[in-house]
Amino acid sequence: MSETTTTDTTTGPTTPKRSSRFSNQNFETKVGKSDFLLSVLRNEAPENLARYGITLEGVNAFETSIGTVRTTDQKQEEIKASLKTITAKLQGEQKEMESQYATFKRKIKAETPMQEWKRFGFADKK
Numbered sequence: 001m002s003e004t005t006t007t008d009t010t011t012g013p014t015t016p017k018r019s020s021r022f023s024n025q026n027f028e029t030k031v032g033k034s035d036f037l038l039s040v041l042r043n044e045a046p047e048n049l050a051r052y053g054i055t056l057e058g059v060n061a062f063e064t065s066i067g068t069v070r071t072t073d074q075k076q077e078e079i080k081a082s083l084k085t086i087t088a089k090l091q092g093e094q095k096e097m098e099s100q101y102a103t104f105k106r107k108i109k110a111e112t113p114m115q116e117w118k119r120f121g122f123a124d125k126k
Helices: 027-043 046-051 056-111 114-120
Strands: 002-004 017-019
Touching (some): 027 056
């Protein structure tokens, strides 16, 4: 981890900020590294884990967290796909609506005196 120290001009130096390389990696890399760490931790004897201050409960919670991240990501991807479909449908319907509006406007303007255009919501001058 790299450290940077921030200085507040009124109180002087503050505690160092730590930036983690892990936090700068993409999603798949983070999940992959978490999977790898989990597999290593699962293969360690409980007394070895205790040396690091890690409990089996902690490892189980880590495994649950990884599973939850995967499930939530899958849901998010499904929503994104659905959103793309809905957006495409919306754009198609909007184009159709705009085309109909332009056609009706053109026909009304051709058959109606300019003084009556405002009645239809047209502020055009020509």
